Amino acid sequence: MKFNSILIVFLCTVGIATGQSKKWTLQECVEYAVENNLTIEQFELDLQNVQLEKSDALGDFLPNLNASSSVSGNTGLSFDPTxxxxxxxxxxTASGGFSSNVTLFDGLRNLHRYNRAKLNAISSQYRLDNLKDDIRLNVANAYLQVxxxxxxxxxxxxQYAVTQQDLKRTKELVDAGVVARGDLLEVEATAATQEQQIVNAENSIIISKINLAQLLQITAYENFDIVDESFEIxxxxxxxxxxxxxxDKALIFRNDIKLSEMNVAIAEKDLxxxxxxxLPTLGAFFNYNTRYSSQQQFDAGSGQFFRDSFKDQLWINDGISYGAQLNIxxxxxxxxxxxxxxxxxxxxxxxxxxxxxxxALETTINQAYVxxxxxxxxxxxxxxxxxxxRxxxxxxxxxxxxxxMNSFDYSQAQSRVDDAEAQLIRTKYDYIFRLKVLEFYFGMPITLD
Structure with missing residues (x-):
């Protein structure tokens, strides 16, 4: 009883906190899960990474351009580079230059790589959308469980309220000598069993709400709750x-099927x-180079040594080279x-x-239909x-x-009612969820309207 008292106090505290907080609808839970799920965020980062492949493939069509420079000193016997x-x-000495290369033809591989990158980006989007579909179903299932x-x-x-009335009436009958005291004990046992059912049901609610909150990446479990509504079929x-x-309709819009179809297209691009x-590869190149030297030169006409300025040497000593290269x-x-x-x-x-x-999709749909x-x-x-x-x-x-009728037979009759009502609730929500799954495969949004 001490544990039950503590649990009741905890549940009352949770109830007060929950009453002061937002209560979520199914649609809000689904939208929030899609926007905040960590796995979805990871897949979105993967999508961004894949989209960079298109930029890489596009850059392969463009010529590159590189600059180079060097400065060195030599003492002793050396060759003047100028x-x-x-x-x-x-x-x-100092030297510098620019070089550029461009691929003119490589068996259309650059073009196919670019098209493959575009297909891969679309494939990653389908993969992300398929994950969102799975999370929507998981959230709907967890919501219906709550x-x-x-x-x-x-x-x-x-049921417990009815039993309390029966318990009060039985006490009066026992005091009047109409029924034996054993009947009262039987009713009290039934009431105790129902108290245990209530505690277990309250625990199940807490656990199911935690499971739903985790799907939504919400850690404040004590403040999380859903709308208090009873849904019919x-x-x-x-x-x-x-x-x-x-x-046939699912084949048109299901993201997992689109993902598989896109993987076939990507494999064909790989071929x-x-x-x-x-095929042969044809490329072109262009180079520009110039240099400077501190070594003086002798002018035979004047009989004197001289050295051109840094600027003049860069202009005098420059040169270009260009051409094409074919690899077969x-x-x-x-x-x-x-x-x-x-x-x-x-x-x-x-x-x-x-x-x-x-x-697999056909099997899943047939199973869902059955x-x-x-x-x-x-x-x-x-x-x-x-x-x-009843x-x-x-x-x-x-x-x-x-x-x-004795109290044992009476409690058995009541127990059968309890079991039947509990089974009715489980069957109803199992039916609702499977109906929503089938609607989902038919392209209908997940709602409880």
Whole structure:
């Protein structure tokens, strides 16, 4: 009892804090999870990284430009770089220049790499969107679990209130000598069992709310709660469509299928890139160079030594070179040939994965369709069971009140009602979730409207 008292105080504290905080709807939970989930943020960073590949591929079409310079000193026998004559002295020299190279043709590999980079960026976007779809389903399932636990607690509290009335009435009958004291003990045992059910239901609510909050990356569990509503089975027209119709529509918009299709296209680009290595490569180059030397030169006409200024030497000693270079692949071991084979294997793998994903989607949709049908029937059966159990309990209650039924049989009748109502709640929310899953594969948003 001490533990129960502490738990009740804790729950009251949580209830007060929750009452003062925001209560979340399903739509708000889904949107918040998509915006704040850490895994989604990681995938978004991966997408940004992949998008840089397009810039890299585009840069391969452009010529490069590099500058170089050097300064050196030589003492003793050395060659003057401006005259190429051997001298024995101390010379300070400087040189610099610019160079540029551009690929004119490389078997269209640059073009295929650029197109592959664009496809890879689209593929990463599909991967991100597919993760968001999974998180939406997980959030919806966790949200409905909280609703189910809350509704179960409401039922248990109502049952406990009825038992308290029965307990009061039984005490009066025992005091009047109408029923034996053992009947009172049986009712008290039933009340104690229901108290335990209430405590377990309250714990289940706390745990399910924590699970939902974790999906939303919310750590303030004590202040997190959802709207206090009881949802009935929402109307839906998705069951008017056959599983084949739902599957055909899912193939059009499902991100996991688009991702697999894009992987096939990327594998085909890889094959074109591999085959490009069989073709010649044509490139062009341009270089500009100049130099300076501190070595003096002799002027035969005047008979004097002289040295041009730094600026004049850079102008006098400069030069340019340009040209084109053609590389024709003749034999490079088996590298190119094996790369082409690997690319073809990659295409086959990607196509096989696409077919596997389609089969998995078809299986999932068929299973979801069967589950909806099954849980619809199970829910109808649970409703009929609850109605029958309630009628039987009312009849047992009338017999117990006049002493025609002992407390054990009466408590058993009440227990059967409790079990039937709990099963009805579980079946209802299982049905709602599977219905939403089927609607999701049909392209409908996740709502409880």
């Amino acid at each position: 005259t190429n004559q051997a001298v024995t002295t101390t010379i300070f 609703l189910s636990n809350k509704e179960s607690l409401h039922v248990f509290n109502a 929402p109307p839906s027209e998705v069951l008017t469509n056959s599983p084949k119709t739902i599957y 074109k890139i591999s085959k490009g290595a069989l 692949p003749i034999f490079n071991g088996f590298t190119v040939k094996n790369n082409i084979k690997r690319s073809k294997i990659g295409i086959d793998r990607a196509k096989n994965q696409l077919e596997q994903d389609k089969l 589950d909806v049908k099954s849980f619809a029937k199970a829910f109808e059966a649970a409703e009929k069971t609850v109605e029958a159990r 009628l039987a309990f009312e009849y047992s209650k009338e017999r117990f009140d006049v002493g025609l």
